[in-house]
Amino acid sequence: MSVVLVISSLRRSTSVVKSFNSFQKLRRFTVTTHPAMSSMTVNDLRPHVKEYVLEKAELCKPDSIYICDGSEEEEQQLLKLMEEEGMIKRLTKYENCWLAKTDPKDVARVESKTVICTPNKRDTIPIVKEDVKGTLGQWRSQNELQQDFRERFPACMKGRKMYVIPFSMGPVGSPLSKIGIQVTDSPYVVASMRVMTRMGGKVLDTLGDGEFVKCLHSVGQPLPMEKPPVNNWPCNPAKTLIAHIPDQREICSFGSGYGGNSLLGKKCFALRIASRIAKDEGWLAEHMLILGITNPEGQKKYIAAAFPSACGKTNLAMMNPTLPGWKVECVGDDIAWMKFDSEGKLRAINPEAGFFGVAPGTSMKTNPNAMLTIQKNTIFTNVAETSEGGFWWEGLEDETPSGLTYTSWLDHKNWHKDMLTDTGKKILAAHPNSRFCTPASQCPTMDPAWESSEGVPIDAIVFGGRRPEGVPLVYESFDWKHGVFVGAAMRSESTAAAEHVGKVIMHDPFAMRPFFGYNFGDYLGHWLSMENHQGAKLPKIFHVNWFRKSSEGKFLWPGFGENSRVLDWICRRVDGEDNSKKTPIGLVPTKGSINTDNLEPVDMDAIFDLPKEFWEKEVQSIRTYFDEQVNRDLPEEIANQLNALEERVRNM
Ligand code: OXD
Ligand code: MN
Secondary structure (H helix, E strand, O other): OOOOOOOOOOOOOOOOOHHHHHHHHHHHHHHHOOOOOOOOOOHEEEEEEEHHHHHHHHHOOOOOEEOOOOOOHHHHHHHHHHHHHEEEEEOOOOOOOOEEOOOOOOOOOOOOOOOEEEOOOHHHHHOOOOOOOOOOOOOOOOHHHHHHHOOOOOOOOOOOOEEEEEEOOOOOOOOOOOOEHHHHHHHHHHHHHHHHHHOOHHHHHHHHHOEEEEEEEOOOOOOOOOOOOOOOOOOOOOHHHEEEEHHOOOOEEOOOOOOHHHHHHHHHHHHHHHHHHHHHHEEEOOOOOEEEEEEEEEEEOEEEEEEOOOOOHHHOOOOOOOOOOOOOEEOOOEEEEEEOOOOOOEEEEEOOOOOEEEHHHHOOEEEEEEEHHEEEOOOOEEOEOOOOOOOOOOOOHHHHOOOOEOOOOOOOOOHHHHOOOOOEOOOOOOOOEEEEEHHHHHHOOOOOOOOOOOOOOOOOEEEEEOOOOOOOOOEEOOOHHHHHHHHHHOOEOOOOOOOOOOOEEEEEEEOOOOOOOOOHHHHHHHHHHHOOOOEEEOOEEEEEEEEEEEEOOOOOOOOOHHHHHHHHHHHHHHOOOOOOEEOOOEEEOOOOOOOOOOOOOOOOHHHHOHHHHHHHHHHHHHHHHHHOOOHHOOOOHHHHHHHHHHHHHHOO
C-alpha cells in the first residue's frame, strides 16, 4: 500500500492564554539553538533515508529538522531544554536523574488505539466467531488508515522541531540486529530512545543503503496549542493512534508521548513489526526476558521467559539467587529475538539497550540490581518525589529514611499513604504504571555476553503468568508441540501496563496478545514449524507460576531470589535428570526434587495441587477462547493438543 497522505491545513483557534505565550516563545527560542549538538544535516543522509525524512517533514511541517548523533553532549542539551520548558525536573539526590510527569490522560499503552494495517484483515487477525469482539489485535483497512492519517499528521509538528533518530535494535552490526529511523517532535522520546536503543551516526554508517524500519511519531500538538499542555506534557489523547504497516515495515504513532506508544523501537518495532519480519525470515521475536544462570559447578545455561507486562520479567532477569553458589546474569528484561545458528542452536539477542521498568514494587528487597542500576543517568516518569530530591513509589516504604515529605505524581504536596480523593479512593504516590528508563550497561549483573553479536544459546523457554489458583509452581511440556500449546493457552491477571481496569484473568498467549504483528493462528503455525528447522536442537519448554495463593489469599511461594530453586530444577531437566513425573497437564517435579534447603516452610503440596474441577474449567475456557478468537485459524495440531489435554483431565 502506498500511504499517500493528503496534506490539508489544520484550522486552529488562535486564542492563547497569556502566561502560555512565554512558554511558546521559550520553546521557539530553545529549539532553534543547540550549539553543542550534531552537525549532521539532512543532506548528509543516504538518499533513501533523506527521502523518508523529507517526505515526513513535508507532511508534518516542523519548524526545523535535527539529526541526532546520539552523543552525550546532545543528550545533555536535550535534558536541559526539557528542564527549561518544565517538562522534566532534575532529581537532585542522584547524578543525571530526571523526573517527567505526564498529562494524567497519557500514562500507559493504549491497546484500544493500536492498529495493524494489511491488505486483508485475516493477515492481521484471526476471523473471530460471529458476534464476538476480537482481542488478538486490531485491523485497520488501507482506506480507513488513510482517513486516520489525513485527520492527524498534516502540519502536526508546526512550531516544533523534528528530531531524526537513527537507531539499531540489537548490537550495531550484529547479523541479528535491525535498524530503524524514528522521526519525532518529542525531545523526551529522543532522550529515552538514547537509553533504550543504540542510537546515532554509527548506525547510519552501518545502515549504508540497507533497509530500515520507518518510524513516525508526533505528540499531535502543533504550536500554538489551544490550551497549555497539562504538566508541560503535550499529547492528544482524543486522537491517539498507533498504527503499523508491516508490509512496508512502517510505524506511525500520533498523540501519545508515553512508553510503548512513543518509543517506537520497543513494542511497535521489536515486537509487532519484528514478529512479522521474523515470520518472513524464519526466526522469532518474542516478549521474553533472557537470563544466564550458572550453577555452583560453573555450568551455565541461558533461559528465555515470557510473562505478560508487569508480571516480574525485570525482577527475574536481575535476580540474586538465594541458592548458595548460583549466579544469575541478565541479558534482557523484555524482548528476545531468537534465530537458529548453523549448528541448530537457538541464539537470542536482547534488541534493547536499556530497561523501561515498572517502578512500583521495585525495591532492595524485590530487585536490588534494578535499584542499583537506577541511581544515575535515569529518566523516571510518573513516580513521586521526596523532599531530598529522590524518587519514591509504593513498595519503598521500608527502605526510606523517616522525616521525608513526598510530592505525588499528581503533585499532591505532603502526600501520605492515607490520602483519599473526594470520592474516598486511595491516592497513590506513584502511578501504578510509572517507569524508570535506565541504561542496561549500569546493571551490576549484566551478562558478559549481553551484547554479543551472535547472541546467547537458549537452553530453555519458560512461559508464565499471574495465576492465583490451580496452576502449579512449575511444569514441563511433554514436547515442542505441547509446549507451543502451553504458550497458546497462557492466561494471567491483568495489570496496569495497559488501560485495562480491575483484576481479571485474561488470555495472553505467549504474553504477546497486545504485540502480535500478524494473525495469531499463523504465529502458532510459525512456532510449530520450528520443529522442521534442519538440525534444530529445540529448547525444552516450561510453565511457571510464582503467584498461586492460599485459600486465605496469601502467596504460597516466596518468589524473587527463591525462584532460583525452580530455575535449578529446570536446569537439571535440561541436563536430562530423572526428576519429573507425568501429570495430565505436563511433567511436574518429583517430591523433594525442588531444593527447599533453608527455605521458610512452604506448602509444596498446595503449590503442586492439580484440582480436577479447576482444570476442567481451564480446558473449557481455553476451548471457548480458541473457538471464539482463533476459530478457523487455529492450527490442527493445537486443536489436537487441547483435545488431548481434555481427555487427560477427564481421566484425572
Ligand atoms: C512494557 C510492557 O512496557 O510490556 O514492557 O507494557
Ligand atoms: Mn513488556
